[in-house]
Amino acid sequence: MKRYIIAALALLAIPALAAEVQDWNAVDNSNVDLAPENMSPALVNDAIRAVQGANARWSQDQSCSIASAGSSSAWTLSAARTLTSYYDGLKLCFDVHTDNDGAVTLNVDSLGAVAIRKENGANLEAGDLDTGMKAEVVYNGSSFQLLSPVITTSINELIANEGDLIRGNSSGDGARLPIGTPGQFLYSNGANASWSNLPVASTSVTGVQENADQSDMESLASTRTVTPDQVVASPYAAKGFVRFTVPGSAIGNVTGQNVASVAYNGTGNYTVEWDTDFSSATYTCTATTQVPSGTNAPYITAITAGALTVLVQNSVGTAGDPAAVNVICFGDQ
Secondary structure: OHHHHHHHHHHHHOHHHOOOHHHOOOOHHHOOOOOOOOOOHHHHHHHHHHHHHHHHHHHHHHOOOEEOEEOOOEEEEOOOOOOOOOOOOOEEEEEOOOOOOOOEEEEEOOOOEEEEEOOOOOEOOOOOOOOOOEEEEEEOOOOEEEOOOOOOOOHHHHOOOOOOEEEEOOOOOEEEEOOOOOOOEEEEOOOOEEEEOOOOOEOOOOOOOEEOOHHHHHOOOOOOEOOHHHHOOOOOOOOEEEEEEOOOOOOOOEEEEOEEEEEEEEOOEEEEEEOOOOOOOOOEEEEEEEOOOOOOEEEEEOOOOOEEEEEEEOOOOOEOOOOEEEEEEEOOO
16 A cells, blocks of 8 residues: 555656756657656646646747846846756847947856857947847857847948948948048058048159159159159259340340359359259250350350359450350259
8 A cells, every 4th residue: 555655646746857848858758757657647737737837938938038137248047947057059038138338148047157149159249239129049059149130220320411331340340431522532441441532643652643753754764754843853854054145244134944143254254053053063064155246155164063154255265245145054963
């Protein structure tokens, strides 16, 4: 008689030992904890109630009806089921209780804080999850992988004005690039895109226009654009020229380039000073005169880097003032 009483008590205790859904076996006949062979008919109702309870607890963990808690970066969750450890495939869905401010960990039933990561393994970024969102996660053996989408901003929310562009920011998320000012172009530095002004032609800008500098002109470099200020640097260009009239014993009208002054030193003797000196006194000049009788000829003398003297004399050395003198010089500056 005692044996039957003990057996009955054991059977009555079986439903109380029922495991959670995740502990059940996918093979029907292997599930003997709630409904063992030859169980007492009086225990059937308890077994069914245990199955209902286990399914209800599983459903609550899946239905996003439980809210998380904790700080903005360290979250906690109390599951409806009894969990003794994390396992691969453990899926939970919950109400997000606060905005995240960056990477987040989730500690379920005090089993340990585990990082919530995106499907690519990246940590969450600030604003990915918002208060009141339904967040679904699954444990993959090392972290909780977020299955639900993160907060995204629509294109319409990003665009504020006509002409705005959408580009990826440093995190790869969509960001607004406001329309630039008139004349700007979209510029890439290899890492980002921005509006930029068209570069001013210079000796350092490559691409749109690359101007020649003095050394390029002197070496006759190709593939460079010549601006007017650099023309004079060419070895084929005159570095200075002047025409001055001699009305009586004085210098009259002076025209030319790179001329600082012309001085009257006496009959047939004139000094030309350059505005920009030559690099040395070694440069070449030619002088001509506009003479009254055709008997006077000009001579270049006393050449320095910054000046030269023109003498006008006839064949026997008699000085004379012509109507005008012309001087042109080539060399390095």
